[in-house]
Amino acid sequence: MKIYDKKLAYPYFVWMVLFTVVPLFIVVYYAMTDAEGNFTLNNLTSISGYGSVFARSLLLALIATVICLIIAFPVGYFLSRLRVNKQHIMLMLVMLPMWMNFLLRTYAWMGLLSVNGPVNTLLGFIGLGPYTMLNTSGAVVLGMVYNYVPYMILPLYTSMTKIDQSLVEAAQDLGANTTKTLVRVLIPMSVPGISTGITMVFVPAVSTFVISRMLGGGSNLLIGDLIEMQFLGNSYNLNVGSAMSLVLMIIVLLCMSFTSSFDEDEMEGVS
Amino acid sequence: MKTKHLRLMQRVYIILFFCFMYLPIAYMIVFSFNQSKGYSLFTGFTFKWYRSLFTNASILHALWVSVEVAVLSAIIATVLGTAASLGIASMSRKSRLLVTNITYIPVVNPEIITGISLMLLFVAYQRFAAQSAWLPDNIMGLPTLLIAHIAFNVPYVIFNVSPKLKQLDIKLYEAALDLGCDPRQAFFKVILPEISPAILSAFLICLTYSIDDFMISYFNCGTVETLPIAIYSMTRKKVSPEIYALSTIMFVVILSVILVSNAMESRSYRKDQKTLREEGA
Numbered sequence: 001m002k003i004y005d006k007k008l009a010y011p012y013f014v015w016m017v018l019f020t021v022v023p024l025f026i027v028v029y030y031a032m033t034d035a036e037g038n039f040t041l042n043n044l045t046s047i048s049g050y051g052s053v054f055a056r057s058l059l060l061a062l063i064a065t066v067i068c069l070i071i072a073f074p075v076g077y078f079l080s081r082l083r084v085n086k087q088h089i090m091l092m093l094v095m096l097p098m099w100m101n102f103l104l105r106t107y108a109w110m111g112l113l114s115v116n117g118p119v120n121t122l123l124g125f126i127g128l129g130p131y132t133m134l135n136t137s138g139a140v141v142l143g144m145v146y147n148y149v150p151y152m153i154l155p156l157y158t159s160m161t162k163i164d165q166s167l168v169e170a171a172q173d174l175g176a177n178t179t180k181t182l183v184r185v186l187i188p189m190s191v192p193g194i195s196t197g198i199t200m201v202f203v204p205a206v207s208t209f210v211i212s213r214m215l216g217g218g219s220n221l222l223i224g225d226l227i228e229m230q231f232l233g234n235s236y237n238l239n240v241g242s243a244m245s246l247v248l249m250i251i252v253l254l255c256m257s258f259t260s261s262f263d264e265d266e267m268e269g270v271s
Numbered sequence: 272m273k274t275k276h277l278r279l280m281q282r283v284y285i286i287l288f289f290c291f292m293y294l295p296i297a298y299m300i301v302f303s304f305n306q307s308k309g310y311s312l313f314t315g316f317t318f319k320w321y322r323s324l325f326t327n328a329s330i331l332h333a334l335w336v337s338v339e340v341a342v343l344s345a346i347i348a349t350v351l352g353t354a355a356s357l358g359i360a361s362m363s364r365k366s367r368l369l370v371t372n373i374t375y376i377p378v379v380n381p382e383i384i385t386g387i388s389l390m391l392l393f394v395a396y397q398r399f400a401a402q403s404a405w406l407p408d409n410i411m412g413l414p415t416l417l418i419a420h421i422a423f424n425v426p427y428v429i430f431n432v433s434p435k436l437k438q439l440d441i442k443l444y445e446a447a448l449d450l451g452c453d454p455r456q457a458f459f460k461v462i463l464p465e466i467s468p469a470i471l472s473a474f475l476i477c478l479t480y481s482i483d484d485f486m487i488s489y490f491n492c493g494t495v496e497t498l499p500i501a502i503y504s505m506t507r508k509k510v511s512p513e514i515y516a517l518s519t520i521m522f523v524v525i526l527s528v529i530l531v532s533n534a535m536e537s538r539s540y541r542k543d544q545k546t547l548r549e550e551g552a
Contacts, residue, residue: 009356009358010358013355016373019418088533096525103502111299111302112295146295227387231390245384
């Protein structure tokens with residue numbers, strides 16, 4: 001369709017180059033130079049000293065992604081089997097907490113999980129605890145799961161609405177039990193949703209610094225915390241921070257190429 | 272018998288799931304009315320946190336900054352993005368693919384990367400500007416905040432408006448030209464009304480993203496505080512029920528907006544159904 005003028009997009013091109021492309025090159029430039037602007041690989045090699053933090057980030061984000069998938073799969077299926085007008089209401093109930101600022105929601109978990117907070121009080125009634133839940137890696141995973149599980153539900157729901165109920169019934173008629181129907185019919189047919197959901201949960205989870213700082217205390221640093229400290233924190237060093245960001249970007253790219261290798265229909269269910 | 276069992280389990284599971292999702296919100300609402308600052312015991316009902324919230328000058332100012340940045344950035348992003356979509360639609364397939372892929376970068380990149388990469392750009396600019404006499408060298412604050420918000424909003428406008436342009440029937444535009452419109456008139460009378468719902472929804476998406484954004488603002492705000500940043504600095508101190516009061520107000524506002532818009536939607540839906548039935552009869 002050539003009815004408009006190409007020139008209409010030129011302001012955006014300038015914008016895109018200035019504020020999307022150039023900043024990324026600056027990150028690469030800073031990562032490869034020292035404070036005086038001389039070429040060096042020291043920033044990148046110095047990251048190996050933070051190997052445990054990177055490993056922890058990857059591990060916690062991975063655990064959170066798996067838990068999100070396990071929680072979200074039945075919810076997505078349930079939503080997709082409802083009548084259409086009910087689907088809208090239920091979907092809105094899933095989305096509603098996301099409309100609240102995530103800092104506020106995470107802050108509420110700080111209160112809930114504290115040593116003399118409501119969760120421990122409840123456990124106390126049945127003779128358990130009190131447990132130290134706040135400032136543990138478990139709390140960080142919980143925060144990730146809580147904040148990002150809707151990102152898993154939405155794409156799963158979108159791809160599951162396309163599964164015809166008669167396919168499920170046919171599988172059952174032909175003698176498949178629940179497990180078999182799940183493994184042979186439902187899971188294969190929701191692969192596009194699963195792979196989109198994994199990216200949409202894993203990417204923010206691996207790069208967060210707010211959740212780890214609020215729920216993990218000082219002892220559960222993640223990549224995000226490291227980067228934040230290099231840019232705005234105590235260990236101000238833009239070059240090392242850029243190198244870390246570069247590594248994080250590579251991790252995210254690897255993750256996305258991994259999940260998109262499962263389906264060509266990427267970015268489904270976004271927005 | 273077995274399906275009944277399964278259905279019950281499904282119900283229980285969904286209820287448990289929603290309990291999990293709404294537990295923090297319920298907790299905040301209850302404890303925003305609590306007398307004492309503790310987090311486990313409810314010691315009495317009070318409105319004092321709401322009162323102190325509304326006299327908290329830094330929160331009110333931050334709210335104002337948030338609204339200002341959101342409205343301005345949403346307007347600019349919508350105009351820029353809509354013009355870009357129109358231009359992109361008339362490009363060759365190859366260059367369209369390239370532009371679309373670059374536009375995806377801010378959407379798929381972790382927010383922290385978008386945030387720090389823009390911050391580095393502004394830092395580099397400030398170093399450069401400090402040497403020249405006429406460039407303003409202290410831009411960290413509202414200008415950078417605005418640029419950052421536009422930068423992460425424009426892609427959403429493009430990805431909202433472009434599909435709508437693709438669906439557009441070119442024949443309508445040609446018919447308008449045949450009937451004597453010049454291209455400008457044809458655009459404003461035929462194309463713009465067709466894509467305006469997409470433009471409006473893009474604008475609303477920009478508003479909500481901008482009001483809600485913390486990560487990208489955090490690195491590019493200088494000393495200016497938006498509401499999420501004010502909330503963040505409040506959470507760094509010890510527990511204050513004022514935050515709970517703020518959350519409660521936000522929740523009530525959001526809930527009522529959603530309920531009203533849903534009621535309007537279902538009313539127009541029913542109206543449509545009714546006219547359909549009447550036409551059929």
